[in-house]
Amino acid sequence: xxxxxxxxxxxxxxxxxxxxxxxxxxxxxxxxxxxxxxxxxxxxxxxxxxxxxxxxxxxxxxxxxxxxxxxxxxxxxxxxxxxxxxxxxxxxxxxxxxxxxxxxxxxxxxxxxxxxxxxxxxxxxxxxxxxxxxxxxxxxxxxxxxxxxxxxxxxxxxxxxxxxxxxxxxxxxxxxxxxxxxxxxxxxxxxxxxxxxxxxxxxxxxxxxxxxxxxxxxxxxxxxxxxxxxxxxxxxxxxxxxxxxxxxxxxxxxxxxxxxxxxxxxxxxxxxxxxxxxxxxxxxxxxxxxxxxxxxxxxxxxxxxxxxxxxxxxxxxxxxxxxxxxxxxxxxxxxxxxxxxxxxxxxxxxxxxxxxxxxxxxxxxxxxxxxxx
Numbered sequence: 001x002x003x004x005x006x007x008x009x010x011x012x013x014x015x016x017x018x019x020x021x022x023x024x025x026x027x028x029x030x031x032x033x034x035x036x037x038x039x040x041x042x043x044x045x046x047x048x049x050x051x052x053x054x055x056x057x058x059x060x061x062x063x064x065x066x067x068x069x070x071x072x073x074x075x076x077x078x079x080x081x082x083x084x085x086x087x088x089x090x091x092x093x094x095x096x097x098x099x100x101x102x103x104x105x106x107x108x109x110x111x112x113x114x115x116x117x118x119x120x121x122x123x124x125x126x127x128x129x130x131x132x133x134x135x136x137x138x139x140x141x142x143x144x145x146x147x148x149x150x151x152x153x154x155x156x157x158x159x160x161x162x163x164x165x166x167x168x169x170x171x172x173x174x175x176x177x178x179x180x181x182x183x184x185x186x187x188x189x190x191x192x193x194x195x196x197x198x199x200x201x202x203x204x205x206x207x208x209x210x211x212x213x214x215x216x217x218x219x220x221x222x223x224x225x226x227x228x229x230x231x232x233x234x235x236x237x238x239x240x241x242x243x244x245x246x247x248x249x250x251x252x253x254x255x256x257x258x259x260x261x262x263x264x265x266x267x268x269x270x271x272x273x274x275x276x277x278x279x280x281x282x283x284x285x286x287x288x289x290x291x292x293x294x295x296x297x298x299x300x301x302x303x304x305x306x307x308x309x310x311x312x313x314x315x316x317x318x319x320x321x322x323x324x325x326x327x328x329x330x331x332x333x334x335x336x337x338x339x340x341x342x343x344x345x346x347x348x349x350x351x352x353x354x355x356x357x358x359x360x361x362x363x364x365x366x367x368x369x370x371x372x373x
Contacts, residue, residue, distance in 0.1 A: 314348075
């Protein structure tokens with residue numbers, strides 16, 4: 001997804017944030033709502049009417065660091081100074097401006113490195129979404145568009161949040177005049193935990209979040225006992241959908257990326273685009289030599305140029321698929337064009353996907369995270 005510059009939207013109009021949100025809660029809606037104003041841009045990602053992520057252009061990493069610090073009080077696997085590490089890799093890294101939603105990639109990396117579990121990532125995304133919606137609901141003037149395709153389409157999805165419930169919580173905060181505790185391990189979470197894991201399926205009738213809230217003072221909710229950090233998804237009939245997970249391990253992994261291309265310049269592009277703290281890149285220009293090297297190193301993902309002399313990419317991919325170890329290894333074909341014939345050949349060779357040349361850092365990281373997270 002290419003984010004359009006705010007300067008392109010010179011003619012702002014009066015907008016109603018609640019009406020915009022109501023339009024994207026339909027199950028048939030998937031894509032990204034982008035809203036622009038003089039102060040910044042909001043991006044709200046929807047999958048079949050459920051919110052999967054939300055961010056604000058002017059405060060992309062600050063809320064992430066703040067909520068990670070809050071989560072670190074409950075998550076022992078989050079090391080001290082993790083914000084500095086994320087800042088170096090995703091915020092201040094070379095060419096990071098070319099990466100759409102580097103904050104979401106940072107969350108994927110945290111799960112990838114087992115610093116947080118997928119369910120903890122879901123809780124983190126929920127808290128970030130609440131902050132984004134809080135500011136978005138106060139917007140009075142701007143311009144907007146809905147993009148059916150977005151950068152997150154092929155990325156891992158950690159949650160599908162009920163947008164109406166999130167808006168309802170934001171309205172309650174505004175009405176009470178306080179910003180409530182958003183700890184994922186207390187009753188304030190919109191999931192609502194109990195001593196068995198999640199809140200029961202009993203639903204209390206509440207006013208629609210897409211109408212003006214009344215001034216009736218809400219009843220205080222009792223504090224619940226502390227719960228197990230890893231509730232089972234089977235006990236979760238809540239309005240939100242969080243994925244199941246196993247307990248995170250402090251062990252980190254450096255992923256081996258094997259790139260085969262007859263252009264040394266392209267191999268250098270791949271090496272420079274990927275952070276060495278996460279990836280170890282092996283580049284080979286000879287496809288015949290590459291086959292033996294792949295068998296020796298057993299990489300986590302293979303980038304393979306289609307147009308190689310001696311042994312082309314499809315032939316090499318077919319040979320690798322015949323080896324028991326590489327039956328499920330992600331093999332991404334690098335090509336300058338993707339025709340129907342190319343797609344047919346790739347399907348026969350059992351390639352995992354395509355990356356069209358020339359590609360930028362964002363394109364590369366997107367397809368790698370798609371296949372290894």
